Amino acid sequence: MNATGSEDAKPLRWLYLDLNSYFASVEQQLDPALRGRPVVVSPVMTDSTSAIAASYEAKAFGIKTGTPIWRAKELCRDVVIVPARHGEYVRYHHEVIAEVERHVPVTAVCSIDEVACRLMDNENSVEAVTALSARIKAGLAANVGEFIKGSIGVAPNRFLAKIAADMKKPDGLTILPEAELADRLRTLKPGDIPGVGRNMEKRLAAAGIVDVARILALDPREARSVWGSVWGERLHWLLKGHDLPEIPTVTRSIGHSHVLAPDLRPPDAARLVARRLLVKAATRLRRMERSTGALVLTVRAEVPRETRSRDDKWSEGKKLLHVQDNFTLLAALDELWTQMRSEFVARRYVQVAVTLLDLVPVGATQIDLFDAEPAPRATAKRLALSEAMDRMNKRFGRDAVTVGHDARGGTKSKGPAIAFTRIPDLAEFNE
Structure with missing residues (x-):
């Protein structure tokens, strides 16, 4: 700059x-x-x-x-x-x-x-x-x-x-x-600028900025103040044509979500889908050579369109001791699912999602003084079995080996969905 x-x-x-x-x-x-x-x-x-x-x-x-x-x-x-x-x-x-x-x-x-x-x-x-x-x-x-x-x-x-x-x-x-x-x-509208969504447009309007000409007239200090972060100043220089270095991005979470077809919306079927999504996320986690320190489960209830509200969604997380294996993660998911069923009474669900947070390179964490350290031999065995499943699915195809259910029973993976900002590795279509 x-x-x-x-x-x-x-x-x-x-x-x-x-x-x-x-x-x-x-x-x-x-x-x-x-x-x-x-x-x-x-x-x-x-x-x-x-x-x-x-x-x-x-x-x-x-x-x-x-x-x-x-x-x-x-x-x-x-x-x-x-x-x-x-x-x-x-x-x-x-x-x-x-x-x-x-x-x-x-x-x-x-x-x-x-x-x-x-x-x-x-x-x-x-x-x-x-x-x-x-x-x-x-x-x-x-x-x-x-x-x-x-x-x-x-x-x-x-x-x-x-x-x-x-x-x-x-x-x-x-x-x-x-x-x-x-x-x-100047022929553009503020919303045509990447990163300026509806909320930011309202914030700009409240500051008297309703067109791009006014944005271009801001000095770096004003731009930073209006945006409330250094991004405003960075945007000032970008709009002037300066070729700034890109800010490197760091993967901070891994997640999968699935909109459920009607036959997968009963609780038992939805739970199997959530388990399947979690195993996919865990496979990605191991391929990235990361461990996770938290799991979040999110569930959205099936309700008529005219009565939808924020109360139709349940989301809760569970802290973990930085793990990688399928079995520890699935046990944590079962705990969250039991909690969800007791707190969020719904007969059918329309969407489930799992997210792994607090990702760190394998071996980069230290057990907290007050945390109970898992048995090393059991941990190694669970990880080895999870990695063996990865190899089997890679060799023989997606869902050749599953955990706790038959993939033919309605929860067989259709491969990863695509968030526009993340292109799945081709390997993920075997997961």
Whole structure:
């Protein structure tokens, strides 16, 4: 960051590719019958869940990510609901990365459908990035799929390149040279800036900031005060075009959640799903060579839409002595489940989630003076058995070995779901 405010040149330094309606586009690529039709991707085939993706044909009817499936059917009588196939989305993701790499090195994979590439001095003129963008798009169509399209943004820093990619969708190209930055940014609304959600918009409005022009006029001190953190000051320099180093991220939790199909909503079936999710999380934990110091269980009750409230969800955690194995974690989950059933009386559940917190590298913790240390031999045996299960499932396929239930009994894993900011390892589709 150039904190002195000197006007150094800010060349076009980043190219950002944002795939358009990615999950829905993959479905249209895989199934020609879906092409040109309003398509919604659903985590499970029930009207009580919400869309995780919508094709542009569906978006024309006002359907978007987060739209309840029942509402999507009201908005468009011809909408096609398809179940999510996360393994296919990850497979196409890797094909996209490989194709982009044929034209320019990928510097950062930002999400399942976004990548950023840092440009060299010999490839960052307007003419050069226009030609490069055309080659990337042509390569995606020829080598990945004609329905796998993306919008490209080019700007002096990665943050502005992401904003530029959002300016023209679908299949757009937006270049923001330094000389045009302020004028082009003033055409946006505060909510178009990444990280400015509804709550932040209200906070800005309360401070008299209702347009991007006013945000651009803030000095670093004012920006930090308005945002209430150093992010405000960082945003000031980013919007001016400074190419700041990225802040490294640290994985602080591992979690899995599942929206339950109707047949999995009774308590006994929901509990088995929670156990299955926990074993998946534990497998990831061991692969990352981490241990966990806390487990959180979250359950949401099935209630009519018109009576939903905050009281429809139960969430509680349990401290652990930094463990890795399936069996200790499942015993802790059983305790939480028993507690939940006594405190949160519901006949059916619509969603369950498990989260492992307080992650540390294996061997990096020390037992507290007042904690009862587990028997080393028993701990080693449980871990060895858990690792043996990992190897069996990797070799023979997902759910070859399970704990405490038959995977054919309705809780067989369908593979990991995808949070847009985390791409599952291919290994997770065997977990």
